[in-house]
Amino acid sequence: MVILGWVVLTVLFVAELAAMAAFGVWGWQQEPRWLLVWVLPVAAAVAWYFFAAPRAPYGGHGVRPAVKVGVFGLAVLALHGAGHTGWAVVLGVTAVVVHLLALLPGIRALTSAPAAPPSKR
Numbered sequence: 001m002v003i004l005g006w007v008v009l010t011v012l013f014v015a016e017l018a019a020m021a022a023f024g025v026w027g028w029q030q031e032p033r034w035l036l037v038w039v040l041p042v043a044a045a046v047a048w049y050f051f052a053a054p055r056a057p058y059g060g061h062g063v064r065p066a067v068k069v070g071v072f073g074l075a076v077l078a079l080h081g082a083g084h085t086g087w088a089v090v091l092g093v094t095a096v097v098v099h100l101l102a103l104l105p106g107i108r109a110l111t112s113a114p115a116a117p118p119s120k121r
Contacts, residue, residue: 001106001107002106002110004106004107005104005106005107005109005110006110008098008101008102008107009102009107009110009111011094011098012098012099012102015072015091015094015095015098016048018075018091018094019044019071019072019075019091019095020041020044020045020048020075021041022075022076022078022079022082022087022088022091023040023041023043023044023074023075023078024037024038024040024041025078025079025082025084026040026078026079026081026082027039027040027041028082029082040078044071044074044075047067047070047071048067048071051063051064051067052064052067052068052071054111054112068099072091072092072095075091076088076089076091076092076095079091
């Protein structure tokens with residue numbers, strides 16, 4: 001279960017990165033392209049850090065899922081709006097499946113385990 005858990009968490013992380021990239025893809029097709037291609041992914045990453053990350057400072061029980069749905073939902077819409085409907089479907093389905101798998105107790109325990117203390121040599 002541990003190996004499956006780390007695979008799920010890795011795919012989840014890649015999906016999060018893909019969501020940030022989706023905002024950049026959409027921003028590249030808008031004006032001013034040079035600004036939006038950077039600002040949109042950074043804004044999504046900042047929102048994720050403060051509200052949706054596992055150790056988010058403001059990620060309460062209702063806030064975290066709402067921000068996750070918002071970021072992934074907007075990323076799917078951004079890909080669709082940029083003309084990449086197939087990739088939008090792949091991102092949306094992947095996000096839902098890995099988030100559901102991440103709720104399994106064995107996988108959830110991997111994210112809540114305390115960090116190992118640094119070794120003293």
